[in-house]
């Protein structure tokens with residue numbers, strides 16, 4: 001995606017993520033979408049920001065990643081991207097990019113304290129306190145997908161009962177298959193729920209309830225009242241919201257201030273728009 005200095009999108013392009021083919025394939029895919037977006041924008045970008053999955057250090061090396069990425073851990077992503085795109089590149093975590101995008105241009109504009117949750121294949125989180133992204137002592141702050149207390153299913157991280165086991169797209173799809181024997185993506189399960197499939201509707205209701213409980217924990221610990229939810233699963237807002245709202249109404253925070261759950265303002269563009277904020281440090 002190519003943006004001007006005010007964050008307006010001037011050109012964009014998409015491709016699927018070749019995560020199973022390793023880092024070099026990912027960089028090549030990045031290069032081809034960057035070329036296409038540049039051509040469409042009619043501009044000549046000078047710096048780039050990239051939001052990538054995993055824990056990324058300040059030099060752009062991937063320190064840790066989930067097992068759905070082949071050869072990603074230890075990959076010198078920043079260095080490879082700088083060589084491939086032939087410009088200064090700043091790399092950060094994709095969920096951090098989502099949160100920064102929402103803060104600057106989306107639903108978080110004007111909100112000093114909020115928690116962002118990205119509901120994609122997995123569940124990621126990011127915390128903005130006093131208008132600053134809080135990354136924690138080990139860069140792992142706001143890992144809301146991997147807190148326990150949400151049942152007893154096995155999580156992708158190897159532990160069990162994490163929020164991700166009921167609220168991630170991958171979980172919704174696999175729970176549906178387990179219950180019905182029918183293979184369907186989370187998006188397809190959402191379509192089935194809208195068509196009256198009770199199992200599908202219950203899975204989204206469970207996810208909504210889980211998200212509301214997570215929001216209450218966050219609000220109880222931090223006394224913040226805004227939560228912004230984005231990612232692919234948030235497209236099924238109509239299916240998540242009723243259960244979220246009723247759970248939040250039933251058990252309001254001790255402060256008496258209701259938790260406000262907002263839908264991402266940037267939708268599918270949030271990570272790319274937010275990653276441009278990483279590039280600001282290169283100016």
Ligand SMILES: [Zn+2]
Nearest residue numbers: 146155157162
């Ligand atoms: Zn987990």
